[in-house]
Amino acid sequence: MKLSKRSIAIISIIVGTIAIDQISKVLVRAYVVPGTQSKIIGNYFTLHNVENVGAFLGMGSDLNPTLKLILLLILPIVVLGYVLIHVLRNKDLNKLSLIAFSIIIGGGIANVYDRIAYGSVTDFFYMKLNDTLHTGVFNMADFFVTTGMIMLLIVSFRKKKEQS
Numbered sequence: 001m002k003l004s005k006r007s008i009a010i011i012s013i014i015v016g017t018i019a020i021d022q023i024s025k026v027l028v029r030a031y032v033v034p035g036t037q038s039k040i041i042g043n044y045f046t047l048h049n050v051e052n053v054g055a056f057l058g059m060g061s062d063l064n065p066t067l068k069l070i071l072l073l074i075l076p077i078v079v080l081g082y083v084l085i086h087v088l089r090n091k092d093l094n095k096l097s098l099i100a101f102s103i104i105i106g107g108g109i110a111n112v113y114d115r116i117a118y119g120s121v122t123d124f125f126y127m128k129l130n131d132t133l134h135t136g137v138f139n140m141a142d143f144f145v146t147t148g149m150i151m152l153l154i155v156s157f158r159k160k161k162e163q164s
Helices: 006-033 063-087 095-118 138-164
Strands: 036-040 045-052 121-127
Touching: 006 045, 006 063, 006 095, 006 121, 006 138, 036 138, 045 095, 063 095, 095 121
Parallel strands: none
Antiparallel strands: 036 045, 045 121
């Protein structure tokens, strides 16, 4: 089976996203003591080592094991598989959408892998601009998923503007 340049690009972005995420987590697990905080840019951007047994911002960490399996493993795998098939088959997607979907898929796979391999996801970045503007502790996979979603919003707004 010969892959098209488009399919190779999609797979490369997904694999690259997973690699960046997994390498960053290996480094954090090896060199950042759990429970500590290191300043990267003052108190605005700090490095941590937190194991998250839930989903985004720890949501779902209190669910019973069956619900956790369904909501944090099975459902994400099904959704990621569906999105991957959609991206590979839909030739009408523009380049920005392809990149966005690819980094979302890569980030999603990376976090699902952690849940399967470790039973939790390693989170390590935290940003705090002030008392009201701050993030939860997140990782590169979260960053990629969020960035991809923002990119898709931009594409959507551009399409609506062009249609008006």
